[in-house]
Amino acid sequence: MADEWWFWLGIIALVVVVTILGALTYSGLFRSIVVVTGKSPVPNIVVAYKYARGSYSNAGKLFGEVVGISSAVKCIAVYYDSPKKVEAAKLRCIVGAVLAEGHEEVDKPLETKFKKHGFKITEFPHVPAVVKTTFPYRNTISAILAVLKVYPAMNKYIEEKHLHAQIMVEICDDVTTHYFIPLSDEDKFYVPETAGGERAEPTH
Numbered sequence: 299m300a301d302e303w304w305f306w307l308g309i310i311a312l313v314v315v316v317t318i319l320g321a322l323t324y325s326g327l328f329r330s331i332v333v334v335t336g337k338s339p340v341p342n343i344v345v346a347y348k349y350a351r352g353s354y355s356n357a358g359k360l361f362g363e364v365v366g367i368s369s370a371v372k373c374i375a376v377y378y379d380s381p382k383k384v385e386a387a388k389l390r391c392i393v394g395a396v397l398a399e400g401h402e403e404v405d406k407p408l409e410t411k412f413k414k415h416g417f418k419i420t421e422f423p424h425v426p427a428v429v430k431t432t433f434p435y436r437n438t439i440s441a442i443l444a445v446l447k448v449y450p451a452m453n454k455y456i457e458e459k460h461l462h463a464q465i466m467v468e469i470c471d472d473v474t475t476h477y478f479i480p481l482s483d484e485d486k487f488y489v490p491e492t493a494g495g496e497r498a499e500p501t502h
């Protein structure tokens with residue numbers, strides 16, 4: 299009887315381990331991070347955003363607010379300061395939604411909806427030179443894994459290439475998050491709330 303009990307306990311443990319490993323694999327645990335220099339992954343964009351100051355861990359609430367207004371839009375975040383060089387209370391970022399790309403017309407009712415929730419509207423340019431990579435976005439675990447895998451890989455690339463990193467941009471659709479650091483025109487990603495577009499400490 300005892301042997302049978304241990305047998306079934308072992309089966310259950312194996313199933314749990316396989317399930318967890320499968321979930322982590324699906325979320326991107328074993329995904330290789332390939333960092334390259336090239337053009338921005340998006341054209342010029344129109345963005346509805348909210349500015350935030352404080353720990354970047356609080357950005358999740360703003361992402362939730364964006365999705366609550368419209369689950370069909372791409373989410374965007376711009377992080378202006380390095381957590382390694384700026385204390386948490388002074389970190390600056392914006393979180394919002396991409397309302398239009400390239401020559402697309404802005405959905406005016408959607409724009410109005412975001413404005414009613416306190417979002418502001420701005421535009422960001424297409425950048426000819428960025429450091430970039432991608433990571434799958436499938437669930438909350440993916441977002442956590444991205445922090446652990448993407449940022450160290452991009453920081454290493456920047457240091458090895460002796461590049462100047464100013465800000466980090468994230469754009470997320472239903473399946474993929476695009477990460478890029480502008481190597482030019484970075485000043486055009488600052489919103490008025492960032493003290494008149496003052497330069498941040500490098501993000502790496």
